[in-house]
Amino acid sequence: MLWSIIKIAVFIALVAGVTLGASFLLELDGGVRIVMAGVEINLTPIKAVIALGVLVFIIWLLMKLTGLLVASLKFINGDETALSRYFDRSRQDKGYRALSEGMLALASGEGEVAMAQAAKAEKYLRKPALTNLITAQAAEMAGNRRKAEEVYKQLLTNEKTRFVGVRGILRQKLAEGDTETALKLAKTAFALKPRHAEVQDTLLDLQAKTSDWKGARETLNAKLKYGSLPRDVHKRRDAVLALSEARDVLDEGKTIEAREAAIEANRLSPDLIPAAVLAARGYIDQGNARNALRVINKAWLVRPHPDLAAAFAAIEPNESPRQRLKRFAKLLKVHPENRETRLLEAELNLAAEDFPAARRALGTLAEVEPDARALTIMAAIERGEGASDAVVKGWLARALSAPRGPQWVCDKCQHIHAEWAPACENCNSFDTLSWRAPPNSPIATPTGLEMLPLIVGALDEPNSEPVKTEDDTVPDAEIVEEEHMDRAEK
Numbered sequence: 001m002l003w004s005i006i007k008i009a010v011f012i013a014l015v016a017g018v019t020l021g022a023s024f025l026l027e028l029d030g031g032v033r034i035v036m037a038g039v040e041i042n043l044t045p046i047k048a049v050i051a052l053g054v055l056v057f058i059i060w061l062l063m064k065l066t067g068l069l070v071a072s073l074k075f076i077n078g079d080e081t082a083l084s085r086y087f088d089r090s091r092q093d094k095g096y097r098a099l100s101e102g103m104l105a106l107a108s109g110e111g112e113v114a115m116a117q118a119a120k121a122e123k124y125l126r127k128p129a130l131t132n133l134i135t136a137q138a139a140e141m142a143g144n145r146r147k148a149e150e151v152y153k154q155l156l157t158n159e160k161t162r163f164v165g166v167r168g169i170l171r172q173k174l175a176e177g178d179t180e181t182a183l184k185l186a187k188t189a190f191a192l193k194p195r196h197a198e199v200q201d202t203l204l205d206l207q208a209k210t211s212d213w214k215g216a217r218e219t220l221n222a223k224l225k226y227g228s229l230p231r232d233v234h235k236r237r238d239a240v241l242a243l244s245e246a247r248d249v250l251d252e253g254k255t256i257e258a259r260e261a262a263i264e265a266n267r268l269s270p271d272l273i274p275a276a277v278l279a280a281r282g283y284i285d286q287g288n289a290r291n292a293l294r295v296i297n298k299a300w301l302v303r304p305h306p307d308l309a310a311a312f313a314a315i316e317p318n319e320s321p322r323q324r325l326k327r328f329a330k331l332l333k334v335h336p337e338n339r340e341t342r343l344l345e346a347e348l349n350l351a352a353e354d355f356p357a358a359r360r361a362l363g364t365l366a367e368v369e370p371d372a373r374a375l376t377i378m379a380a381i382e383r384g385e386g387a388s389d390a391v392v393k394g395w396l397a398r399a400l401s402a403p404r405g406p407q408w409v410c411d412k413c414q415h416i417h418a419e420w421a422p423a424c425e426n427c428n429s430f431d432t433l434s435w436r437a438p439p440n441s442p443i444a445t446p447t448g449l450e451m452l453p454l455i456v457g458a459l460d461e462p463n464s465e466p467v468k469t470e471d472d473t474v475p476d477a478e479i480v481e482e483e484h485m486d487r488a489e490k
Contacts, residue, residue, distance in 0.1 A: 095124030
């Protein structure tokens, strides 16, 4: 509608300009005097302008006739396509002009204009391989998905443009959320152009989303083969896919296959903690404690992790706390200053009721790097050493509002996962989960401290008097700190 109004306004302006110009010429005095071969011609200004226009037209016509004459002479001399080329040259000029204008409109974001110019170019050029692509992209830009899909389907009929058509429909199905159809189209596009990096990534993401781990490993191998993936990254991601395949097999109850797949995943990437844990538990189920220890020790050497400690404990599930502490001693000597090692040692000493040793193992983590786990351990140490309920509740109050510590966090969208997964459940990114502390949330939980009496109320003796302060709440932090310093001096 707006474009039509603009065209009408331009037409009215042109007519008005011509009218004003003609009236101006009519009012001018003088004219043009032409003398040639004894003939004198006098022209008024307006007649001179008209004569000039006629002269330009005659020259243009003579040039065209000359071109036609040359083409006719070539045809007579045996060039059978000379006349057809002459008549087609004008159509091609118009067609390519419309094609270039359509591309410019597409780059400028004018979808409707690009579609109109593409239709005009097709009228003159009759080359759908060129014009259909612009039409489809312009239709997508204008929000006309039905038209875009029709054009992409037309591209499927031509072997040269089949890949473009498949890729265009694939993008539409991805936008619509039709994963099943998109996966089939991605496989077709991959078969047409296996070296295409975008198609490889799309197919891999769709296979991971649909848990087609075997197909995903084949696609990953193709990325390595065609040089679109570094070898070290391929090794890591192949291990992730092998681990995912093992987890699926384990869910189906095929324990032998699951153990084999988990061991394969651990072999591919020993530093992949979930693979090491699954492989170790597979060995434990087989009664092969020696291999389980080897897998855990190798992974712990790369990075201590609580899941590795849990698997290490599962090797001897019936041992006493003292025996477990003794058996863990060798593991604790690796990375002794690591945060996870110190927390683990403190927990083991707590289980053995050696509270001074637990305090020494914890060190200053509760003050320097406080999180919910460290503060809870500190509360348990205080309770075990006979501290008052006020001190214990003080540590638990801090634990309520403290960070939770390292978790499985997506490096791309920062989404937190309860357990490891091959792809982020929020953004579907593949192999982006890492064990680290998530970014601190700027929003605190408003009900955390209000729930404190419900959580720690069981710490009070049944007949004991509640601790009284000026406002009948948890004692002032300075009093708690003084009690803590007195016990440390003793």
